[in-house]
Amino acid sequence: MRKFPLFRLVAAGLGVSCGLALAQAPAPATKQAAPAPAVKKAAPAGAPAAKKSTPAAATAAPRAALLKPELLKAKAPETFKAKFSTTAGDFVVNVTRAWSPLGADRFYNLVKNGFYNDTGFFRVVPGFVVQFGLNGSPAVNAAWDKATIQDDPVTQTNKRGTLCFAKPSFPNSRTTQVFINYGDNSRLDQMGFSVFGEISPEDMKAVDKINSEYGQNPDQGAITTQGNKYLKASFPKMDFIKTAVIDAPAPAPKPAGAPAATPKTGAPAGAPKAAPKAAPKAAPKQ
Numbered sequence: 001m002r003k004f005p006l007f008r009l010v011a012a013g014l015g016v017s018c019g020l021a022l023a024q025a026p027a028p029a030t031k032q033a034a035p036a037p038a039v040k041k042a043a044p045a046g047a048p049a050a051k052k053s054t055p056a057a058a059t060a061a062p063r064a065a066l067l068k069p070e071l072l073k074a075k076a077p078e079t080f081k082a083k084f085s086t087t088a089g090d091f092v093v094n095v096t097r098a099w100s101p102l103g104a105d106r107f108y109n110l111v112k113n114g115f116y117n118d119t120g121f122f123r124v125v126p127g128f129v130v131q132f133g134l135n136g137s138p139a140v141n142a143a144w145d146k147a148t149i150q151d152d153p154v155t156q157t158n159k160r161g162t163l164c165f166a167k168p169s170f171p172n173s174r175t176t177q178v179f180i181n182y183g184d185n186s187r188l189d190q191m192g193f194s195v196f197g198e199i200s201p202e203d204m205k206a207v208d209k210i211n212s213e214y215g216q217n218p219d220q221g222a223i224t225t226q227g228n229k230y231l232k233a234s235f236p237k238m239d240f241i242k243t244a245v246i247d248a249p250a251p252a253p254k255p256a257g258a259p260a261a262t263p264k265t266g267a268p269a270g271a272p273k274a275a276p277k278a279a280p281k282a283a284p285k286q
Contacts, residue, residue, distance in 0.1 A: 062137040065113050069147035076108035081247040082197075084116075088239045089206030092247065093163060093197045100152040100196035103165050103174065107196060108246070110176060115140070116244040120231045122223055124212040126182060131166060132241060133177035134220065136228035145224075149174050156195035158185040161204050164193040180207055210239045 065072060082093040097104040110116060115135060123131035135141050150172045158164065158181050166177040171192070180199065181188075199207060214235050222230045231238060 062135070062140045063114050066115055066135070066137075066140045067143045069144050072109040072113055073105070074109055074112070076104045080108065082107070082111045082244055083247040084244045085242045086121075086206070086210070086239060087242065088121075088209040088211065091199050091203035091206045093199055095197035097196075099156050100164075100194040102149045102152050103194055103196040106149050106165070106174065106176075107163075107178070111244050112246050114244075115176060116241050118228065118240060118242065120218070120223075120228070120235070120238045120240050121210050122214075122218040122220070122231065122235075122238070123179075123216050124210055124214065125216065126212050128182055128185065129179040130182060130207060130210050130212075131177060131179040133166070134223045135176070136231075138225050138227045141224045141227070144176050147175055148172055151192055152194040152196075154189050154192060154194045158188040158193055158195060160184060161199045161201065161207075162195045163197045163199070164188070164195055167193075182208075211237055214238060 076095065076097050078097050080095050080097075082095065084091050084093065093107075095104050095107060116132065118136050119132055119134065120136075121130050121132050122134065123129070135144070151174070156162065160181055160183055162181050163178055164181075165174040166179050167173045167175075214237075218231065218235055218238075
């Protein structure tokens with residue numbers, strides 16, 4: 001069994017120990033240790049139906065592009081917005097590429113190609129972090145298992161509302177998992193967690209509503225190898241990302257009083273006509 005080394009952190013104000021060395025999806029034949037003791041439990045008999053509606057994409061096949069990470073390497077814009085629609089409410093992630101260039105590029109490509117659509121918030125620790133980024137398709141998880149990116153320098157502090165890629169404790173190991181900081185986690189700065197974006201205080205109200213009843217119980221190894229089949233059977237009230245898309249900026253408004261565009265063809269009405277050219281005279285004959 002392959003296990004990643006974990007370091008442990010004490011969540012502020014919680015009095016509990018929370019490991020933030022976060023999983024890379026293991027190969028199908030192996031299982032990765034979860035940050036907390038794994039609890040694999042089926043929904044009890046007679047349990048109430050899930051309070052969340054199942055996203056329409058639940059049964060859709062993964063996009064072909066998601067099976068080839070090596071092709072998804074577009075450079076992100078210098079700033080961009082990613083709009084998340086979730087079962088707990090909507091929020092927008094504002095990304096600044098200069099903060100963490102490689103992280104911003106990876107996040108941009110994942111969102112643009114639908115990686116986070118119909119994925120669960122599988123680790124929710126109030127006052128600390130909420131984590132997502134394992135795909136609902138085992139095939140997609142397997143494809144991204146080794147698709148790591150190099151580390152970025154830490155240029156921003158891990159404060160409430162900021163986002164980072166999760167990773168194991170060894171360097172250059174980021175893949176697809178992301179966490180949102182619920183509180184002031186500045187102690188993560190020295191551990192190499194490079195912030196690439198942030199959520200406004202207003203939009204964090206939706207993030208605060210994400211269901212935390214399952215805590216750290218979902219087994220990341222089981223999510224990796226079984227996908228949403230495992231999550232939706234075992235954790236029926238888990239909140240999910242319905243869609244995550246790049247929010248295209250609105251076109252810039254025209255300045256007031258700007259002159260109308262000059263027609264490309266045809267002379268303006270009333271314009272003087274050009275005088276006809278005189279026919280060239282024949283050369284004198286010898």
